[in-house]
Amino acid sequence: MKQSYLLKIATIILLSLGSMGIVAGSFLFRNTFSRAGETQIITDTSRYREIRTQLWSDIHEIEHFPLDIPAEAQGVNMAYSPGLMQASSFFQIRLKQPPEKIQKLLSHYKNISQHQYRGGDTNDHTNQPNGVPTTFFYTSNSAGESFPATYEILVLNAQNRGNPGFKWNHGDSYGVAIDSSASEIVYWAEKW
Numbered sequence: 265m266k267q268s269y270l271l272k273i274a275t276i277i278l279l280s281l282g283s284m285g286i287v288a289g290s291f292l293f294r295n296t297f298s299r300a301g302e303t304q305i306i307t308d309t310s311r312y313r314e315i316r317t318q319l320w321s322d323i324h325e326i327e328h329f330p331l332d333i334p335a336e337a338q339g340v341n342m343a344y345s346p347g348l349m350q351a352s353s354f355f356q357i358r359l360k361q362p363p364e365k366i367q368k369l370l371s372h373y374k375n376i377s378q379h380q381y382r383g384g385d386t387n388d389h390t391n392q393p394n395g396v397p398t399t400f401f402y403t404s405n406s407a408g409e410s411f412p413a414t415y416e417i418l419v420l421n422a423q424n425r426g427n428p429g430f431k432w433n434h435g436d437s438y439g440v441a442i443d444s445s446a447s448e449i450v451y452w453a454e455k456w
Contacts (some may be wrong), residue, residue, distance in 0.1 A: 305402075306344040309333060312357065315344045320355050325438045325453040328373075328420060329357065337361060339448070343402035352456035358403035363447045370442045373418045377439065383413035386454070390432060396422035397437050399452045415441045415450075 306315065312333055320326050333340055337359040347353025361369070374380065379396050381389050388410070389398045398417055400409040411417060419439040426433035438453035 304345065307342055309340050309342045309357075311344075312342060315355060319344070319346065320453065322436070322455075325421075325436060325455075326355060326451075328438070328440065329355075329451045329453075333357070333359065334361065341403040341405070347455065352454060354399060354402060354452065354454040356399065356402045356450060356452040358448060358450040360447050361449060363444075366442060366444055366447045366449060369440070369449055370416065370444060373420070373440050373442070374416075377418035377420055378422065379419035381417040381419075383411050383415055384417070385410040389417065389419075397432055397435060397454070397456070398422075398439065399437070399441075399454045401441075401450070402452075403450060411441050411450075412443070414443045414445050416443075417441045 313331075316326060316329055316331070339358070339360040341358045342356065344355045345351070345353055379389070379398075381392075381398065385400045386397045389395050396419055398419055401411045402409070404411075417439065418441070419437055421439070422437035423435050424432055425435045434456060436453070436455040441450040441452065442448070
């Protein structure tokens, strides 16, 4: 009798522990996969060099980015997303520079750009005749994702990697957006 009582208690304890293991295991499994599906946006500018040299997969798309954040730069904002699963990935840094430097950069990038737009976002630009995808204003201080009309968006390259009939379903583009009046430049690269 004492043996069957101990056996029942041991069975109850094992079933309880097993149930707790299933509950804990499913919690960990669910949290791991729900977090893995979320796009994490890194805004910590101290990680700029790491992202530029180690995390962004194609160096050609970010060769135009500064090697380091310039010492004289002000108002620095950054946004980086690795683009998990089907999400697009992007890297963008916005900074203020002295007006004469901004004018030199504007002149340089205008001369080598393939496409030029005034304000807007990737949806606006893609839907124009012979338009190409660009980017959203991820580093904006406002809730809007479009660049104000004061910005010149200069596309340095855009590659369509979609299938016939699904133009721009996949691809990449990169360039700069410059607001001369605010003395700001946004370096951007995007893949989808």
